[in-house]
Amino acid sequence: MYKKILLATDGSEHSVRAAEHAIEIAQLKNGTIDIVYVVDGNTSKTDVLHGVDKYEVKKEREEKIKPVKDKITSVGIPCETNILHGEPGPSIVEFANDNNYDLVVVGSRGLNKLQTMILGSVSHKILKRVQCPVLVVK
Amino acid sequence: MNRAEKIKYEWFGNIRGDILAGIVVALALIPEAIAFSIIAGVDPMVGLYASFCIAVIISFVGGRPGMISAATGAMALLMITLVADHGLQYLFAATILTGIIQILFGVFKLARFIKFVPRSVMVGFVNALAIMIFTSQLQHFEGESWIMYSMVALTLAIIYLFPRITKAVPSTLVAIIVVTLITVFSGFGIRTVGDLGNISSQLPIFMIPDIPISFETLAIIFPYSLALAIVGLLESLLTANIVDDMTDTESNKNKECRGQGIANIASGFFGGMAGCAMIGQSVINVKSGGKGRLSAFVAGLFLMFLIIVLGDVVVQIPMAALAGVMIMVSISTFDWSSLRNIHKIPRTDAIVMVATVITVVVTHDLSKGVLLGVLLSAIFFAAKISKVKVTSISSVDNSKKIYKVDGQIFFASVSDLVEQFAFNEPIKQVDIDLTNAHLWDDSAIGALDKIEMKFEQNHVKVQYIGLNAESRLLKRKIGGLSKASGH
Numbered sequence: 001m002y003k004k005i006l007l008a009t010d011g012s013e014h015s016v017r018a019a020e021h022a023i024e025i026a027q028l029k030n031g032t033i034d035i036v037y038v039v040d041g042n043t044s045k046t047d048v049l050h051g052v053d054k055y056e057v058k059k060e061r062e063e064k065i066k067p068v069k070d071k072i073t074s075v076g077i078p079c080e081t082n083i084l085h086g087e088p089g090p091s092i093v094e095f096a097n098d099n100n101y102d103l104v105v106v107g108s109r110g111l112n113k114l115q116t117m118i119l120g121s122v123s124h125k126i127l128k129r130v131q132c133p134v135l136v137v138k
Numbered sequence: 139m140n141r142a143e144k145i146k147y148e149w150f151g152n153i154r155g156d157i158l159a160g161i162v163v164a165l166a167l168i169p170e171a172i173a174f175s176i177i178a179g180v181d182p183m184v185g186l187y188a189s190f191c192i193a194v195i196i197s198f199v200g201g202r203p204g205m206i207s208a209a210t211g212a213m214a215l216l217m218i219t220l221v222a223d224h225g226l227q228y229l230f231a232a233t234i235l236t237g238i239i240q241i242l243f244g245v246f247k248l249a250r251f252i253k254f255v256p257r258s259v260m261v262g263f264v265n266a267l268a269i270m271i272f273t274s275q276l277q278h279f280e281g282e283s284w285i286m287y288s289m290v291a292l293t294l295a296i297i298y299l300f301p302r303i304t305k306a307v308p309s310t311l312v313a314i315i316v317v318t319l320i321t322v323f324s325g326f327g328i329r330t331v332g333d334l335g336n337i338s339s340q341l342p343i344f345m346i347p348d349i350p351i352s353f354e355t356l357a358i359i360f361p362y363s364l365a366l367a368i369v370g371l372l373e374s375l376l377t378a379n380i381v382d383d384m385t386d387t388e389s390n391k392n393k394e395c396r397g398q399g400i401a402n403i404a405s406g407f408f409g410g411m412a413g414c415a416m417i418g419q420s421v422i423n424v425k426s427g428g429k430g431r432l433s434a435f436v437a438g439l440f441l442m443f444l445i446i447v448l449g450d451v452v453v454q455i456p457m458a459a460l461a462g463v464m465i466m467v468s469i470s471t472f473d474w475s476s477l478r479n480i481h482k483i484p485r486t487d488a489i490v491m492v493a494t495v496i497t498v499v500v501t502h503d504l505s506k507g508v509l510l511g512v513l514l515s516a517i518f519f520a521a522k523i524s525k526v527k528v529t530s531i532s533s534v535d536n537s538k539k540i541y542k543v544d545g546q547i548f549f550a551s552v553s554d555l556v557e558q559f560a561f562n563e564p565i566k567q568v569d570i571d572l573t574n575a576h577l578w579d580d581s582a583i584g585a586l587d588k589i590e591m592k593f594e595q596n597h598v599k600v601q602y603i604g605l606n607a608e609s610r611l612l613k614r615k616i617g618g619l620s621k622a623s624g625h
Contacts, residue, residue, distance in 0.1 A: 041421040044384045046475050049264065049376070050257055057383065085384050087425070 014107030089125030159428025160436025188410030193438030201393030237402030244396030259511030262494025268472035293462025332453035339449035365505035370414035524551035548578035552585035573604030
């Protein structure tokens with residue numbers, strides 16, 4: 001149990017904090033942590049608009065999840081990163097279910113009520129639809 | 139994959155997703171095509187025919203499967219004065235010429251020149267476009283009642299809040315249906331699409347624009363066509379890159395240029411206006427599961443089907459609903475991250491972006507904004523890299539001095555360079571270390587010759603070290619020429 005952990009990240013502070021919790025659990029069970037980062041349509045638009053070419057766009061995205069990845073690899077936990085394209089919620093759910101993870105760890109963005117109403121909560125969607133246990137880090 | 143397999147995959151690799159996404163896109167395209175027609179000052183049918191022709195043709199000849207092209211705001215904004223001054227027939231002719239120019243772009247593989255448009259100019263471009271779409275809607279608010287205002291507010295509220303209930307139906311469509319029903323049944327008497335133009339339930343027919351074929355005609359339409367061609371390709375290639383990224387696949391940019399051209403020619407002959415790829419609709423298409431050529435084909439076909447079946451209903455859509463949709467389009471077109479980060483990016487990039495936006499807003503011409511932006515960026519770039527650093531070390535006995543030159547030596551940097559040498563020192567030899575320098579042009583060689591000459595006048599020997607291969611070649615080719623002529 002909890003040997004194969006999936007950490008959903010967006011490179012934000014919340015997800016760095018989520019990483020700390022994922023590391024704690026992985027160390028208990030000698031497990032691995034894979035990172036998943038989802039690029040949605042609007043992020044695609046912004047990144048392409050501001051990036052010189054696709055290689056730079058790719059580099060910038062890897063750069064974005066680097067703090068999280070470094071945190072995991074620095075304590076010697078094996079870690080793979082996956083960059084997916086699509087709606088964050090459904091993409092993470094599909095990826096987690098298809099690859100049989102034991103645990104999904106996700107940071108909560110801490111939106112207020114209005115933001116949640118308009119933007120929707122990714123962590124909530126994951127919580128509802130992923131088949132394995134989910135840890136939402138506040 | 140061989141050719142036949144590739145074609146089969148691009149068309150029928152994702153039938154269900156493409157058909158569903160195509161239908162969603164068609165529904166979202168109708169209000170935009172009508173609104174863009176009204177911006178351009180033409181009948182709604184012109185934008186609808188354009189969207190039908192362009193979407194269907196591009197599905198066959200485009201280079202980026204899954205991208206949606208149709209009548210767009212960027213193009214509509216460019217044709218306002220042409221339509222106002224010369225009429226609809228000239229617009230058709232300009233549309234055809236736009237297509238021809240775009241095909242030439244594709245044939246001569248000029249898509250790669252897009253990279254000379256810096257990203258700050260592209261950001262300025264989309265922001266200016268968003269502002270222009272927004273301001274083009276303000277005329278619909280003039281002299282209107284609070285009923286109209288509240289209908290616009292209702293449209294926007296439904297557009298942004300309805301997705302919380304379900305995303306299966308496009309929220310713009312729901313907004314338009316609700317607001318149209320309220321208007322029809324309440325008898326508010328606010329303005330509708332029908333008050334601004336006609337919707338005819340007919341298929342477009344082939345016709346040759348009714349214009350005198352003369353040099354004068356060409357002189358009228360060419361500037362418009364060139365601007366339309368450039369803006370169209372700029373937005374299309376940007377959109378293609380976004381779709382590439384969203385789907386994690388590659389596309390053929392030169393084929394896309396040609397495809398845009400062919401589609402515009404068809405549009406012009408079938409009574410449509412010039413169009414290009416649409417960022418918003420393409421994102422909607424991919425998000426709805428569309429990624430093949432079939433999606434654009436279905437979008438075009440379904441749009442025409444709806445107009446033929448529902449033409450009588452479409453004229454009853456109130457302008458308030460369309461204005462609401464356009465405000466949403468403008469909000470989603472604007473690159474809000476550029477405002478958040480404006481203090482973080484280099485000052486010159488911010489200036490280029492803002493200058494591009496201001497030029498467009500003042501001239502109402504996106505192509506002029508892009509041109510100014512590119513020129514300004516080039517000047518800033520030249521100024522930035524024309525900074526040359528020269529450091530010098532004297533030998534122990536003060537008979538020799540080594541100058542170390544860091545930077546790019548070219549026409550903009552040479553005057554700085556020459557000033558940094560001291561020619562009147564009592565030394566025997568000077569070494570100029572060019573390891574970290576690059577000689578770019580005639581002016582660079584001329585400057586070195588001048589330095590050499592000035593030293594030689596004081597009987598100082600000059601020696602170069604660390605010239606890179608390319609610089610050495612250039613120096614051998616043209617070095618000494620200006621020195622010889624100077625004597």
